[in-house]
Amino acid sequence: MTDIVTITLNPAVDLSTSVDRIQPVAKLRGKSQRRDPGGGGINVARVIRRLGGDAHAIYPVGGAIGGLLRQLLDQEGVVSQTWTIAGETREDFFVDEIATGKQYRFILPGPHLSPSEWQHCLSLVAAIEPFPRLVVASGSLLEGVPLDFYARVARIARQRGAGFVLDTSGPALAAAVAEGVDLIKPNLREMRELSGSDPSDAYEWEAAAKALVAGGKAGTVALTMGHLGAALVTRNEVLRARPIPITPRSAVGAGDSFLAGLIWRLSSGASREDAFRLAVAAGAAALIHPGTELCRIEDVERLAAGVTIEKA
Ligand SMILES: Nc1ncnc2c1ncn2[C@@H]1O[C@H](COP(=O)(O)OP(=O)(O)OP(=O)(O)O)[C@@H](O)[C@H]1O
Ligand SMILES: [Mg+2]
Structure with a gap:
């Protein structure tokens, strides 16, 4: 068994292509086509695998697309634990417009x-033997799933003595935080919703994260701020990372790559500072190539050497 399992309730197969220019009515001829596994926890497991670790992915499988998703993950060496559902697994569709370098992302329900x-x-997670050290849930909930779903997972993880990490948004995040979570990775929008405040500078953002930690709702808040960098807030320490100067060529997977780098390094016993450095590098590395590709290990290692971490 592995130390880390990820849960993705709404996984996807991401189909991507590139066209010269996006226009209505005309037949837009794609110049390429590729399919990648997608969805928060799935991507976290894939990146951990790329970085040299091992994480099992738990997700529902529906119809032919679900079968394809499982096959794509098998090809990457990610171990899947699935259960069959009546509906069809989601597909997303990404188009790179060559003339402008812009990426269009169509996310289906x-x-x-x-x-x-x-x-x-929930039964599948509760029954894992031996239980992993870390349960990571990431992504949106599906229609029909109660908003306290992740709070229930948090409870199972706690009962089994494991850590629980969550990357989601809105009421599902709020409900889990009310239950108590070991680590959350909000971006600025998610942090604004969660804190019910509208911070205006880095100091205020960090204060909002500290309030969550002080209230015992989250052990660690990894607040990611896109091109503005990130902060890692625990009870005794605030670490700040300056952003890495890169030209983003894709918008896919920065948050998932950041989270994978962070938890994989932390779970391997690295210091918070080292793990945070790798996370920031992995987030930036996801963006420097066009398309749906996640970070490459050689980019992560190269970029990590240039990350500056400060103690607040
Ligand atoms: N434009 C950028 N330049 C440099 N680094 C970036 C940029 N965008 C993201 N990153 C890195 O990736 C991390 C995560 O990005 P971000 O805050 O956008 O997460 P997110 O909103 O959860 O992303 P996602 O859309 O993948 O869910 C950032 O903290 C930063 O380290
Ligand atoms: Mg995100």
Whole structure:
């Protein structure tokens, strides 16, 4: 068994292509086509694997697209633990417009889960033997799934003595934080929703993160601020990372790559500072190549050497 499992309730197969220019009515001839596995926890498991670690991915599988998703993950060497659902696994569609270098991302809603289908996920997690040290849940919930779903996962992880890491948004994040979570990775929008405040500078953002930690709701807040960098806030320490100067060529996977780098390094016993450095590098590395590709290890290592971390 592995030390880390990830949970993705709404996984996807991401289909991507590039066209000269996006126009209505005309037939837009794609110049390439590729399919990648997608969805928060799935990407976290893939990046951990690329970085040299091992994480198992738990996700529902529906129809032919679900079968394809599993096959794509098998090819990458990511171990899947799945259960079958009646609906069809989601597909997303990404188009790179060559003339402008812009990327268009179409995210589809995904299937409905019945009560027995989402309850099955909870039973599956509760029954893992031996239990992993870390459970990572990431991504949106599907229609039909109660907003306290991640709070229930947090409870199972706690009962089994494992850490629980969450990257999601809105009421599902708020409900889990009310239950208590070991680490959350909000971006600025998610942090604004969660704190119910509208911070205006780095100091105020960090104060909002510190308030969550002080209230015992999150052990660590990894606040990611896109091109502005990130802060890692724990009870005794605030670390700040300056952004890495890069030209983004894609918008896919920065948050997932950041989270994977952080938890993989932390779970391997590295210091918070080292893990944070790798996370920031992995986030930036996800963006420097066009398309849906996640970070490459050689980019992560190269960029990590240039990350500056300060203690606040
Ligand atoms: N334009 C950028 N330049 C440099 N680094 C970046 C940029 N965008 C993101 N990063 C790095 O990646 C990390 C995560 O990015 P971001 O805050 O955008 O996460 P997110 O909003 O959760 O992303 P996602 O859309 O993938 O869910 C940032 O903290 C930063 O380290
Ligand atoms: Mg995100």
